[in-house]
Amino acid sequence: MKSESIKAALLSVIIFLTFIGAWYIATLPRDNGPVSTADAEYAALMGKGAEKSGGFPAPGKVGQAFVEHLADPFYDKGPNDKGIGIQLAHSLGRVGLGFLLATLVAIPVGFAIGMSPLLFKAFNPFIQVLKPISPLAWMPLALYSLKDSSVSGIFVIFICSVWPMLINTAFGVASVRRDWINVARTLEVRPLRKAFLVILPAAAPTILTGMRISMGIAWLVIVAAEMLVGGTGIGYFVWNEWNNLALPNVIFAVVMIGVVGMLLDLAFGSLQKLVTYRE
Amino acid sequence: MSLHDPFDPNAAMSGCSCGRHASQTQHDIAAGAGVIDALNSRVIQTTVMRALFPKDAERRKFLSAVGASTAWAAISSLIPFGTLEAMAQEKGSLEKKDLKIGFIPITCASPLVMADPLGFYKKQGLNVTVIKTAGWALIRDKVINKEYDASHMLAPMPIAMSMGVGSNPMPINVATIQNINGQAITLHVKHKDKRDPKMWKGFKFAVPFEYSMHNFLLRYYVAEHGLDPDKDIQIRVVPPPEMVANLRAGNLDGYLGPDPFNQRAVFDEVGFIHILSKEIWDGHPCCSFGAPTAFVKENPNTFAALYRAVLTAAAMARDPKNRPIMAEVLAPANYLNQPKAVLEQVLTGKFADGLGNVRTVADRVDFDPFPWYSMAVWILTQMKRWGYIKGDVRYKDIAEQVYLVTDARKHMAEVGLAAPKENFRKIFVMGKEFDPAKPEPYLNSFAMKRT
Known part of the structure; x- marks a missing residue:
């Protein structure tokens, strides 16, 4: 078992190095031929010899972007230029708020739907229609009706992360083993007590799976929403660097989005382990 | 002006003249006494006298003994009334100090953006945040939602928004043109x-x-x-x-x-x-600096201060020798986020055209702020030409409602910019003359149109 994980780690490192190597070779500078001195002025205006964004950046350039941004993650040079740490904090704040609101709605409603087959049938068509709508499709509607861009961003997070949680909660609650509910009934447990002490622990693993899926979606959505609304956040950072065609910074941001997404997922993974039980 | 002179030995300073308010200041506010400046200076003088003579009887004794004018001279030699008044006046007259202004990261936005790093807003006592925005539709929505107090807008946007074309109608005013050509x-x-x-x-x-x-x-x-x-x-x-x-x-x-x-x-x-x-229309407007009419009406002094700040920046931007500095100021990520070499070519007019030539066009972009009514009328003719608006258009009325020519002229004089005396002028687009007094015949002269 132990030797296998070492082997896997080794393989991961090899894959990574091969990838970087291939990238390095693919982006080796090509010789553009000597620039004649006659149009030296033109060449100077075209930025020949200067650093610029031509082609895909080499790994060295991207590495440099990593070092620069991570060396000073919390700088604040005005409303439109902040460090990566501040941008990520803004994004996480938005995701956290939208996700919290979604949890507050999805879990009680999911509980109610799960306990009553009638409600489940009644709500199902609406959930099925609303679930697949892209977050960005909500954006113009939210901006128009909520009249506030930051509230709209949070609303979009909310509306996209509410469905998986709702469905999973309802499913988890509905599929609690009949025996346990029957035992509770025999012991004349009051409904509230039954909900919190029998059904909730039994459905918790399924509910947390829903929350984990929702968090993944929320993190996907925030980047797109911030690119649209702008202002602050990692999505805005990507957009701002794209305007400048500064690909090393964009690649850096993409990796950061991946890392933060993974950390969020790991956090929910360990929460899930806490509530898992064996029958 | 019912605030009592604190240098009058016969006047009581506690309470007010009608006796129903705790202080004279409150009385004045309740009575809606205007003339803010005079009131301000009285309030300052009263405050100072009250601090020097906590007991009213002592103040009266002192004033009767030495005489009001001697007292005034003695005290004002110690206390800078003039400075205090100036400070209070600034505070009292700006209705709103913390402002949000949206912009799109393009050189057209130069005057209103550079006014921030160069401190022109601060000089007017304003605390302005300039916010980079992802696109024009978002600028429109954020202005309508009042997230922005004023904004960088395309010259036709305030006209379309005021008319309710492409959005709910919301009256917007054009304070200045940001740039011509460019x-x-x-x-x-x-x-x-x-x-x-x-x-x-x-x-x-x-x-x-x-x-x-x-x-x-x-x-x-x-x-x-x-x-x-x-x-x-x-x-x-x-x-x-x-x-x-x-x-x-x-x-x-x-x-x-x-x-x-x-x-x-x-x-x-x-x-x-x-x-x-x-090369299509030399001197065409591109972007403007606009604000909702409601904001202009509710915050006249703030709006005037904004006007002065942006016009000061425009005056600086018009001078060719400032253009390299502008490229430097605007290049950082907080503003345009572009290589300085690119901005310099745009602003100085000496540029590579991508075909192997170096061209020098000094007025490739200029920052003439004057919002000609004729510009608005031309825009309206084209909106009608391509079917964005239909029916009878009251060209002149709309132009006069949206473009603030008179205010622009007044504030341009304040910052030392020469403004034209007339409001309309003839325009030449690709050699064809446009007379702003005859928009309909102009529109009908085009073979290709949607009317």
Whole structure:
């Protein structure tokens, strides 16, 4: 078992190095031929010899972007230029708020739907229609009706992360083993007590799976929403660097989005382990 | 003015003249006594006298003994009443100090953006945050939602918004024009041999917004060359910052876009400058500085301060010798986020055109702030020409409602900018004369139109 994980780690490192190597070779500078001195002025205006964004950046350039941004993650040079740490904090704040609101709605409603087959049938068509709508499709509607861009961003997070949680909660609650509910009934447990002490622990693993899926979606959505609304956040950072065609910074941001997404997922993974039980 | 003179030995200072208010100041507020400045100076004097003589009887004794004028001279030698008054006046008259102003990261926004790092807003006592925005539709929505107090807008936007074309109607005013000229038609490098617009059939072009000079100028230009802008070419709306990326991706064949994105396409070797927009209409407006009419009415002093700040910046931007400094100030990520080399070529007018030539066009972009009514009327004729508005258009009325010519003239004089005396002037677009007094005959003279 132990030797296998070492082997896997080794393989991961090899894959990574091969990838970087291939990238390095693919982006080796090509010789553009000597620039004649006659149009030296033109060449100077075209930025020949200067650093610029031509082609895909080499790994060295991207590495440099990593070092620069991570060396000073919390700088604040005005409303439109902040460090990566501040941008990520803004994004996480938005995701956290939208996700919290979604949890507050999805879990009680999911509980109610799960306990009553009638409600489940009644709500199902609406959930099925609303679930697949892209977050960005909500954006113009939210901006128009909520009249506030930051509230709209949070609303979009909310509306996209509410469905998986709702469905999973309802499913988890509905599929609690009949025996346990029957035992509770025999012991004349009051409904509230039954909900919190029998059904909730039994459905918790399924509910947390829903929350984990929702968090993944929320993190996907925030980047797109911030690119649209702008202002602050990692999505805005990507957009701002794209305007400048500064690909090393964009690649850096993409990796950061991946890392933060993974950390969020790991956090929910360990929460899930806490509530898992064996029958 | 019912606030008692604190240098009058016979007047009581506690309580008010009518006896129903705790202090004279409150009485004045309740009575709606105007003349803020005089009131301010009285309040300051009263406060100082009260601090020096906590007991009213002592103050009276002192004043009777030495005489009011001697007392005034003695005390004002110790206390700088003038400075205190100036400070209070500033505070009392600016209705709103913390302002949010939106902008799109293009050189057109130069005056209102550079006013921030150069401290012109601060000098007027304003605490302005300039916020970079992703596109014009978002600017429109944020202005309507009151997230922005004032904003960088395309010259036709305030007209369209005030008329409720493309959004709910909301009266907007144009305080100043931000820039004239400064746009270009950029084509993909693969079209170097297609310099004749007649060869552009099927091209995909981008403009920044429907209600933009870019849209109207591009339509005008291709129509003059016999192409129908709705049938022979495709015109898409793409936010300016995304134009170069789309051109590189081959998503677009060209665009009539704002700088620095024309020069950026050349710099990145993905496009070349076909013509500058000044070759279509020399002196055309592009962007404006606008604010909702409600904001202008509710905050007259703040608006005037904003006016002065932006005009000070415009005056500086007009001077060619300041252009290299501007490139430096505007290049950082907080503002335009562009290479300085690109901004410099745009602002100084000495640039590479992407075809191997170095061109020198000193007025490639200029920052004349005067909002001519004739500009608004021309925009309206084109909005009607292409079917954005229908029916009878009251050209002159709309122009006069939206463009603030009189205010602009007044504030331009304050910052030492020469303003023209007239409100209308003749315009020449691709050699064709436009008389702002006769918009309908002008409109009817076009063969290609949607009316």
